Amino acid sequence: FADRDGLIWMDGQMVPWREAKVHVLTHTLHYGMGVFEGVRAYRTPDRGTCIFRLKEHTDRLFRSAHILGMAMPFDKATLNEAQRAVVRENGLAEGYLRPMCFFGSEGMGLRADNLQTHVMVAAWEWPSYMDPEASERGIKVRTSSFTRHHVNITMCKAKANGNYINSMLALREALDSGAEEALLLDNEGYVAEGSGENVFIVRDDRIYTPDLTSCLDGITRNTVFALAAELGYQVHERRITRDEVYIADEAFFTGTAAEVVPIRMLDGRQVGSGARGPITTRLQAMYFDSVRGNRPQNREWLTPVA
Ligand code: PMP
CATH class of the missing domain: 3.30.470.10 (Aminotransferase class 4, branched-chain amino acid transferase, N-terminal domain)
Incomplete structure (x- = not known):
């Protein structure tokens, strides 16, 4: 490199x-x-x-x-x-x-x-962080045996180099087990985030994501809040358990590198229909339109390089 x-x-x-x-x-x-x-x-x-x-x-x-x-x-x-x-x-x-x-x-x-x-x-150039088909098909995820950082051990609000040892251990374990990404739980056992992504679930037409206690304050997460609001959804920030993800109608990851990626399976259990769900599909399309300048209402998010 x-x-x-x-x-x-x-x-x-x-x-x-x-x-x-x-x-x-x-x-x-x-x-x-x-x-x-x-x-x-x-x-x-x-x-x-x-x-x-x-x-x-x-x-x-x-x-x-x-x-x-x-x-x-x-x-x-x-x-x-x-x-x-x-x-x-x-x-x-x-x-x-x-x-x-x-x-x-x-x-x-x-x-x-x-x-x-x-x-x-x-x-x-870094076209797609995940497998290029992942954004349509969704990915297989494994709950990590590694706990996400405790708020008083490393600083979770900081995107700090050393914090990523934990992410790399979790991702390596997930990949070795045949999954494509890890889902890390916090030290109390509640869902925190992926190795480099925030996580959302959809259930009964409501969108949920973990509060910011131990996950990174993701900019894609924040973008999804704004896009969801346009669709009439308020994203609820609250504690989520791993079994709530198992029974969610839809689940997806968000991150600058990963963009918006559907989760089709967690720990060998199909999530929702096992394919990209309808709300994920809409938010993902809005996200790609925003980043590529195809949504006039989100122009202030873009800074031309020239
Ligand atoms: N959580 C972690 C641990 C991350 O590394 C990232 C990527 N920066 C995210 C969440 C998503 O943040 P963003 O949407 O700002 O890229």
Whole structure:
């Protein structure tokens, strides 16, 4: 992945992809204290390539850094410009963006009082996170044996690098068991989220999702709230049990990378009809129309890169 052409924004400058390097004593590499975002850019019919909800992603990046106590060396406007620039200067019509803030190699140890925050933004083509057919067919999910973070162990409101050890363990276990994604429960046993997605269920024409206690405040989740409201649905945020997912009429995951993906099976049990349900179908279509600039009412969510 490192050996390719292109440009990466690092600490205020564009550097050739192959030269965007750090030292092995980079602090974040050792202890996992860093924050990042996953953002997507899509081609639109009339405004060229646009970044979807750029402001909200940058705001969350800053909130994550604030939670971890990492001083940000750049302001939001600079990072928004950097994100537009990496898409534009790499000539991407559509792509995935990865801004990250990390501690450098200025020092070692847990005191972390002699470190600088560095910032990078890369972008690349990443068409479909799941199997391309997954968005239509739905995916098989397995409840994880790994518990999602407790709110007082790692900070769940921060999209922090180290938090993703838990996600990777859960996803690996799910994949090894023949499923495509993991469903993680919180430390009390209630449904929290996927390894990199928020989760929703539909039952008796009502839409539910776990409250934000131990899941990430997803931007796709927030987008789905707005789209559901247009359809006349208020999304109810409350505790959900795994067996409520088993008996749901529909269930789906949301995330920037995964977009809106139906869940057709959980723990070997068919969810609803075992296919993409009608409400999932509508919300997914509205989501794709929003990100691709085909819904005039959601234009403010799009930032052109040019
Ligand atoms: N939960 C976790 C653990 C995630 O990593 C992500 C992806 N950022 C999400 C939920 C979904 O968040 P978003 O819709 O902002 O991508």
